[in-house]
Amino acid sequence: MPPNETWRHHRAILQQHLGKTSMVQHQITLEKHSRTLLSLLFRKPLGFLEHTRHAIGAMILEVNLNYICFYTLTLTEIHKSTYGLSIQAENDPNVAVAERAVELFGEMLVPGTYLVDILPFLKYIPSWFPGMTFKRKANEMKTHVKALKNEPFAAVKAAMKAGNASPSLVSTLLESQVSTNGSVNNGEGEIDEELIKSISAIIYFAGIDTTEAAVQVFFMAMILYPNIQKAAQEELENVIGSNSFPTFKDQPNLPYINVLCKEVLRWHPVAPLGLPHVLKQDDIIGGYFIPKGTLVMGNTRYLLHSEDVYGLDGDVFNPERFLKEGVKDPDPAFGYGRRVCPGRYLAENVLFIIVASVLYTFDIKAEGANLPSLDFTPGFIS
Ligand code: HEM
Incomplete structure (x- = not known):
């Protein structure tokens, strides 16, 4: 999306709902889902990947941001009661649509994946022409995205009409509807329904895979660095004792957990090349002319492994580097400038509560003697 009026609208709404100060109101929800995660891990530890995806999806869902997540969650019961929708716990066709859309999205985000990125005229060649895979994939993506945008939105509207909608970003925006022509007004200016639909879809796409990948990096680091795991657990035990679970109130007293979360974001940034940006005007950087x-x-x-900033041991997982005076936070993990990730505070909160809760309750080890290799999946999100 270019930095136009539409983008500004999207951005303003996202910032309002996901800003630093809005986080306090979401923290109880995040704590609740972190406890559910613990009980799922207790029952089936080897399902930790599936459980964390579920927990993160549920957190995003319930912080009232997005009802699209319901497609990918197994929160069947909630949705049955809220929408009268019947989502199968496994092999649900709607889930498959959402997952395929996310998969294609990740693929398409990597510039240069398709020749059309370099030779834009190829977009005028019909999709049946040999080599036009990108067109067929784009068409498939369009169908999935349309379904993702429209169906949950229609479900929220229907639930609101029936008087049994849970509060959500979508319902809040719809409730502020004042105009008679079907468009939505937030009291300050007109917002159309397309905007609401697209915001909720964006949050799903942008929030779930990134946050999930960061939690996976955490699990990997804890297996590879048992001493760090132990140090973190000691801090949790000293601060929280044995009769409670970690909450956000404990966060100021958990400096080691806080730097461990920063190190997760630094050690293996889940978007190692961020998102592509485009120059709006000609520029000269370090003597090189870079055209508009x-x-x-x-x-x-x-940047996050730079020796100047993080020292010579950048490839080592070492949270303590952040305890030293003047070491920069891993901000580039969330991108740059005006397009910087608007979900970063939510992501940081989710990461903190999952890390603290899991380490407080469990030891993380590899099954058997095999340690995971330091292999990461290629793509925009790694
Ligand atoms: C650990 C988790 C996350 C990481 C590492 C991450 C990282 C990023 C990065 C690198 C960008 C590109 C910024 C740029 O263009 O320079 C971005 C954009 C974005 N992120 Fe995140 N993100 C995370 C979680 C989330 C969550 C939870 C949400 C929403 C709930 C979210 C919503 C967005 C949106 C909407 C954009 C596009 C912003 C724009 O173009 O104006 N992200 N994120």
Whole structure:
């Protein structure tokens, strides 16, 4: 989306609902889902990937941001009661649509994946022409995205009409509807329904895979660095004792957990090249002329492993580096400038509560003697 009026509208709503100060109101929800995660891990530890995806999806869902998540969650009961929708716990066709859309989205975000990125005229060649895979995939994506945008939105509207909608970003925006022509007004200016639909879809796409990947990095680091795991558990035990579970109130007293979360974001940034940006005007950087329209990618991983900032041991998982005076926070993990991730505070809160709760309750170890290799999946989200 170029930085136009539409983008500004999206951005303003996202910032209002996901800003730093809005987080306090979501923290009880995040704590609740972190406890559910613990009980699922207790019952089936080897399902930790599935459980964390579920927990993160549920957190995003319930902080009232997004009802699209319901497609990918197994929160069957909630949705049955809220919408009268019947989502199968496994192999649900709607889930498959959502997952396929996310998969295609990740693929398409990597510039240069398709020749059309370099030779834009290819977009005029019909999709039946040999080599036009990108067109067929784009068409498939369009169908999935349409379904993702429209169906949950219609479900929320129907639930509101029936008087049994839970509060959500979508319902809040719809409730503020004042105009008679079907468009929505937030009291300050007109917001159309397309905007609401697209915001809820964006939050799903942008929030779930990224946050989930960061939690996976945490699990991997804890297996590879048992001493760090132990140090974190000691802090939790000293601060919380044995009769409670970690909450956000404990956060100021848990400096080691806080720096461990920062190190997760630094050690393996889940978007190692961020998102592509485009130059709005000609520029000269370090003596190089870069023309307007050039696609530029920030080398986030390089910045977060820079010897000047983080020392010589950048490849080592070492949270204590952040305890030293003047070491920069891993901000580039969330991108740059005006497009910086609007979900970063939610992501940081989710990461904190999952890390603290899991380490307080469990030891994380590899099954058997095999340690995971340091292999990461390729793609925009790694
Ligand atoms: C650990 C988790 C996350 C990471 C590492 C992450 C990282 C990023 C990065 C690198 C960008 C590109 C910024 C740029 O263009 O320079 C971005 C954009 C974005 N993120 Fe996140 N993100 C995370 C979680 C979330 C969550 C939870 C949400 C929403 C609930 C979210 C919503 C967005 C949106 C909407 C954008 C596009 C912003 C725009 O173009 O104006 N992200 N994120």
